[in-house]
C-alpha cells in the first residue's frame with residue numbers, strides 16, 4: 001500500500017511538473033527577472049528528482065539524473081547561484097543515497113560509490129569552469145562595445161551610460177555637472193599632409209594629453225572622428241571653463257613628436273552645464289556644440305561658454321593653420 005502511494009505521488013508530482021514547465025515556458029518571454037524564474041523552475045524540478053530518488057520502488061539507475069543538476073544550475077543561474085544550488089541538491093542526493101542503500105552491502109561498494117562521486121564532481125567542475133569563461137567573454141564583449149578601438153577611450157555608448165548615472169547623482173547630491181565638446185582644429189590638414197597613420201597617432205596623443213589633465217573621476221570619451229566629449233563631475237560651468245582653457249593650453253603646448261616631424265594641433269571647446277543648459281544629454285550636447293561652432297567661427301583654439309566669447313590661448317594659430325610643422 002505504501003509502495004503504491006509513493007508511486008502515485010511520484011506520478012502526480014511528474015504531471016504537475018509538466019504543467020508547471022508549460023507555464024514557465026509561457027512566462028519566459030514576459031519576465032524581466034530571468035534568474036528568479038529559473039530558480040522558481042529548478043527548485044521544484046530538483047525536489048521532484050529527490051522525491052523520486054528516495055522512493056523504494058525506483059531503481060539505483062535513477063540516481064544518474066543527479067548529473068543534470070550542475071549543468072542546468074550553471075546554465076540557468078550563472079556561476080555563483082549555480083554552484084550553490086548544485087552543491088545543495090548534490091549533497092541532498094548523497095544523503096538520500098546513503099539512507100536508501102546503507103543496509104545493502106552489494107550496492108554500497110567503495111569502487112562504484114567513488115565512481116559516482118568523481119563523475120559528479122567532474123561534471124560540476126566542468127559546468128563551473130564553462131560558466132566562468134562564458135562570463136569573462138561576456139564582460140570582454142561588453143567592455144569592447146563601450147571602447148573606442150583607436151584611443152582606448154570610452155565611446156559614445158559609454159558616454160550615455162556615464163551621463164545616466166552621474167546626472168542622477170548630481171541631482172541627488174545637488175552638485176554641478178559640466179560637459180565639454182572638444183574638436184581638433186584643421187585636423188583634415190594633418191591627414192592630408194602626413195597621411196591617416198600619423199592622423200591616428202595624433203588623435204591618440206591628444207587623447208592622452210587631455211586625459212593626463214583630467215581627474216580620475218571625470219570622463220573623456222571619443223564620440224566621433226576628431227570629436228571628444230568630456231564630463232566633469234562636481235564642476236560648475238565657470239570651473240569647467242578653466243579646465244577647458246588648461247586643456248587647450250596642454251594640447252597646443254605638447255605636440256606629437258615623431259622621428260622627424262612634430263605635429264602641433266589645437267582644440268576648440270564648447271562648455272555646457274547640467275541644469276542651466278537642460279537636463280537631458282541631448283540638450284547638454286547641443287548647447288556645448290553650438291558654443292564649439294562659435295569657437296570655430298571665431299578663430300579656433302579657444303573656449304566658449306554660455307556667457308563668454310572665446311579668447312584664444314596665447315600660442316599663435318598661424319602655424320597651426322597649416323595643420324602641422326616639420
Ligand SMILES: Nc1nc2c(ncn2[C@@H]2O[C@H](COP(=O)(O)OP(=O)(O)OP(=O)(O)O)[C@@H](O)[C@H]2O)c(=O)[nH]1
Nearest residue numbers: 183184185186187188189191196199200225226296
Ligand atoms: N586619421 C584619422 N582621421 C580621421 C578619423 N576620423 C575622422 N578623421 C578625419 O578628420 C577630418 C575632419 O575634417 P573636418 O571635419 O573638415 O574638420 P577639420 O579639418 O578638423 O576642421 P575644423 O574642425 O573646421 O577645424 C577628416 O579629414 C576625417 O577624415 C580617424 O579615426 N583617423
